[in-house]
Amino acid sequence: MSQPAIKISGVHKYFGTLHALKGIDLTIEPGEFFALLGPNGAGKSTLINILAGLIAPDSGNVSVMGFDAGSQYQQARQLLGVVPQELVFDPFFNVREMLRFQAGYFGRGRENDAWVDEILEGLGLADKANTNMRRLSGGMKRRALIAQALAHKPPVIVLDEPTAGVDVELRQMLWEFIKKLNRDGHTIILTTHYLEEAETLCSRVGMMKQGQIVALDSTANLLNKFSGKHLRLTLGDVVLPANIGELVRHVENGIYTFALDDMAQIEFVLSALRTANIKVLDMQLNEADLEDVFLSLVGNSGQSAARGTF
Amino acid sequence: MRHLETDPASTWASSLRGPWTLLKKELLRFWRVAFQTVAAPVITALLYLLIFSHVLESHVQVYDGVPYTAFLIPGLIMMSVLQNAFANSSSSLIQSKVMGNIVFILLTPLTHMQFFMAFLIAAIIRGLVVGLCIYLVAMWFVDLSVANPWLIIAFALLGSALLGTFGIIAGIWADRFDQMAAFQNFIIMPLTFLSGVFYSIHSLPPFWQKVSQLNPFFYMIDGFRYGFFGKGDVSPMFSLLIVGGAFLVLALITLKMLKSGYKLRS
Numbered sequence: 001m002s003q004p005a006i007k008i009s010g011v012h013k014y015f016g017t018l019h020a021l022k023g024i025d026l027t028i029e030p031g032e033f034f035a036l037l038g039p040n041g042a043g044k045s046t047l048i049n050i051l052a053g054l055i056a057p058d059s060g061n062v063s064v065m066g067f068d069a070g071s072q073y074q075q076a077r078q079l080l081g082v083v084p085q086e087l088v089f090d091p092f093f094n095v096r097e098m099l100r101f102q103a104g105y106f107g108r109g110r111e112n113d114a115w116v117d118e119i120l121e122g123l124g125l126a127d128k129a130n131t132n133m134r135r136l137s138g139g140m141k142r143r144a145l146i147a148q149a150l151a152h153k154p155p156v157i158v159l160d161e162p163t164a165g166v167d168v169e170l171r172q173m174l175w176e177f178i179k180k181l182n183r184d185g186h187t188i189i190l191t192t193h194y195l196e197e198a199e200t201l202c203s204r205v206g207m208m209k210q211g212q213i214v215a216l217d218s219t220a221n222l223l224n225k226f227s228g229k230h231l232r233l234t235l236g237d238v239v240l241p242a243n244i245g246e247l248v249r250h251v252e253n254g255i256y257t258f259a260l261d262d263m264a265q266i267e268f269v270l271s272a273l274r275t276a277n278i279k280v281l282d283m284q285l286n287e288a289d290l291e292d293v294f295l296s297l298v299g300n301s302g303q304s305a306a307r308g309t310f
Numbered sequence: 311m312r313h314l315e316t317d318p319a320s321t322w323a324s325s326l327r328g329p330w331t332l333l334k335k336e337l338l339r340f341w342r343v344a345f346q347t348v349a350a351p352v353i354t355a356l357l358y359l360l361i362f363s364h365v366l367e368s369h370v371q372v373y374d375g376v377p378y379t380a381f382l383i384p385g386l387i388m389m390s391v392l393q394n395a396f397a398n399s400s401s402s403l404i405q406s407k408v409m410g411n412i413v414f415i416l417l418t419p420l421t422h423m424q425f426f427m428a429f430l431i432a433a434i435i436r437g438l439v440v441g442l443c444i445y446l447v448a449m450w451f452v453d454l455s456v457a458n459p460w461l462i463i464a465f466a467l468l469g470s471a472l473l474g475t476f477g478i479i480a481g482i483w484a485d486r487f488d489q490m491a492a493f494q495n496f497i498i499m500p501l502t503f504l505s506g507v508f509y510s511i512h513s514l515p516p517f518w519q520k521v522s523q524l525n526p527f528f529y530m531i532d533g534f535r536y537g538f539f540g541k542g543d544v545s546p547m548f549s550l551l552i553v554g555g556a557f558l559v560l561a562l563i564t565l566k567m568l569k570s571g572y573k574l575r576s
Contacts, residue, residue, distance in 0.1 A: 056576075105332060
């Protein structure tokens, strides 16, 4: 029987009095493309760092393909490639040297060079292979960071917000490469602020809030659970009539989002607004997306969200 | 929990490749900036040699039949070996921590022992390279005798290992560059200058002789010098014991820090 790519059982973590992770249970199967979502401070990076062995949990167990991340850390880390969130680099070396070093730490030598070339090609770094890390642009440094995590060809790849601050073109290119790795059998675990990315790429989603997983399901199931139309009305600073207040899912900068079960409710909402003498400045009708699911589940934590990101 | 180990990376040869890669990286790191890490300390030591030998050569004779310049050279070599071994491991670690790239090592399957050995050997090699360069250049000034080469090698190796280990501790402990500078300026510099590099402790008042004997750097300098002249302030075997014991204690502390992840993993 195949082992889960990642198995997290009853993980708690405290930072002083802050209970950062409150008993996380999560299993990710081999070959999955999994998204871990949540607002800042939800505990995503803490969980990833525990998985990577950078933080020790106060209780609970974490394993990578059956190897305990604590007592069998050598085997567990061999199977794991982690892309850190911060844009860090070693200024003494060029891109190819860094990739060779990184592969070497995992016991891989010159026989790994073909894979290093494939990564360089796939991430558009081939012409920068002999460029010193400090001479790379921000986008190129981000690609090099991803390449380093892949240098030892790990079957499980964790990307902690890899596209933060990355332009659209690079983001598309990165995802094409990561999707190819997933098709080749690599398990991908992604944390992102771009909900559209998670919706498009990931087969399953876990949502975290205040150190707990508040939703864990396939992307399709989550969207079905929260199916329906969303009516976004720009009304400005108004007091809504009580009879339509319960339909409001989200309010931001005078834009009210109403969750509707059927089209007939549109007229109900508009009629109530007319009666209350509230003028509609703009109107949009959308299908529910992952952002709506997220906002429903994390409530106020996500209310400062901008459209498409949080 | 899984027990089956079929990964080729778990074989003996490939398990050595990890620490070897880290060692290679650490060696390349200082070699890329050799002007700063090798040439600069050699020039500093030679300036000390020129100035002190010029001023004191005709006034001071520490051992019978040994000119002051000859007396000074082993002390300067050892001082540079110690300072550069410390600088190598400490600066590499503090830079990696401040820049955040230490994560690339922490994410790997390297054990705490492999981590320690790679940083330690790199520190020893830098210390010895600097020491050897000073020795070769100093040969132009004085024909230096060698009474016991094994003692020279033993003290050079143990001294650089001790300071390399101390550098790892400092690099792990310090969070900022100014903390590291404090380590260097308030601990390493006073201990090296007050260790008998420029004088014999027998020329000091009895109280300061006792104080000097509490300084482990004194035993490294004195033992190393004994290897050249066959004379010293204390027995070289006693010095070897002190230096070896100090290295063992610091190595155990370092390994404990690395195993617990002190200031590296939270």
